[in-house]
Amino acid sequence: MAAQATGVPPARRAPSRFPLRLDRIVHREFPTGNLRIDDPFSRRHFADLTALYGVEPRPEVADGPPGNNFAGMAADLLADLTDEPADIGLAVVAHTTPDLDCRRAAVTCLSEVIPGRPLVFTVADCGSAAPFVALEVAASYIKRHGHRTAALFVLDQATLPYETGRYLAGDAGAALLFTPEGRAGSLTVRRVSGVPAEDVPAAVRGALDELGCDPEVPAVLSPGLRAARDLPGHTGPTVSAPDGFPVSGVLGALASEVGWAAVGHEGRRVLVDHDTDTAELSVCLLDRGAP
Numbered sequence: 563m564a565a566q567a568t569g570v571p572p573a574r575r576a577p578s579r580f581p582l583r584l585d586r587i588v589h590r591e592f593p594t595g596n597l598r599i600d601d602p603f604s605r606r607h608f609a610d611l612t613a614l615y616g617v618e619p620r621p622e623v624a625d626g627p628p629g630n631n632f633a634g635m636a637a638d639l640l641a642d643l644t645d646e647p648a649d650i651g652l653a654v655v656a657h658t659t660p661d662l663d664c665r666r667a668a669v670t671c672l673s674e675v676i677p678g679r680p681l682v683f684t685v686a687d688c689g690s691a692a693p694f695v696a697l698e699v700a701a702s703y704i705k706r707h708g709h710r711t712a713a714l715f716v717l718d719q720a721t722l723p724y725e726t727g728r729y730l731a732g733d734a735g736a737a738l739l740f741t742p743e744g745r746a747g748s749l750t751v752r753r754v755s756g757v758p759a760e761d762v763p764a765a766v767r768g769a770l771d772e773l774g775c776d777p778e779v780p781a782v783l784s785p786g787l788r789a790a791r792d793l794p795g796h797t798g799p800t801v802s803a804p805d806g807f808p809v810s811g812v813l814g815a816l817a818s819e820v821g822w823a824a825v826g827h828e829g830r831r832v833l834v835d836h837d838t839d840t841a842e843l844s845v846c847l848l849d850r851g852a853p
Contacts, residue, residue: 731806
């Protein structure tokens with residue numbers, strides 16, 4: 563259900579600088595996988611699940627092409643991200659759609675394939691704000707426990723045998739590696755809750771001002787946002803994330819943009835995401851030059 567204006571001021575949080583620097587970001591779209599959900603256990607599981615929540619089932623999906631689960635996607639992204647997973651002390655998985663197969667979780671997989679008993683957990687049920695919520699939560703763990711290296715896995719998948727209420731284009735994921743000397747720059751996150759669509763321009767402008775983001779900084783926008791409407795006064799170039807990838811789209815667009823980590827204004831990027839269902843606004847500044 564779309565958020566409605568209530569007259570209550572949005573809940574604002576102070577900008578949060580991530581305690582480690584971004585070292586690398588990778589993105590991958592996954593073709594048809596090898597995981598089927600037409601076995602007796604899966605059929606019972608999804609039948610019970612849809613009946614319990616009154617969700618419209620899609621039994622034809624179970625009989626269609628196989629899909630990918632988050633565990634397999636996370637393992638593949640980890641291989642793309644680093645040759646030395648033993649250095650990762652904290653790994654966070656963020657998603658909004660449920661996993662394809664409940665029998666093997668991505669956090670379980672990562673705790674097995676990353677040596678050294680890393681701390682691994684999942685952030686979900688936050689809509690498209692999930693990656694930015696995950697950054698805030700991960701920052702707290704890093705500050706408390708002194709982790710020197712961390713990774714974030716942001717995952718979308720579209721093979722679900724029931725209606726989700728969202729357009730889902732396919733299976734994709736992004737992974738980010740953070741280290742003390744990360745080459746790609748510093749991340750600062752600003753989130754605002756309770757922002758209906760008509761209040762987005764003012765809320766975005768306020769967030770950008772708090773982040774010290776001038777109008778010329780290139781911006782990566784979530785699919786529902788429009789620069790002319792939602793970024794008043796912005797004069798820099800914009801890139802729109804593809805529709806159908808609710809949590810990985812914005813980070814995927816950042817990862818695939820040519821020259822995004824160059825110097826000058828090209829050394830800064832601002833990511834802007836608004837979820838009309840949850841009324842969550844997330845703004846994230848990547849600054850290569852920041853200490």
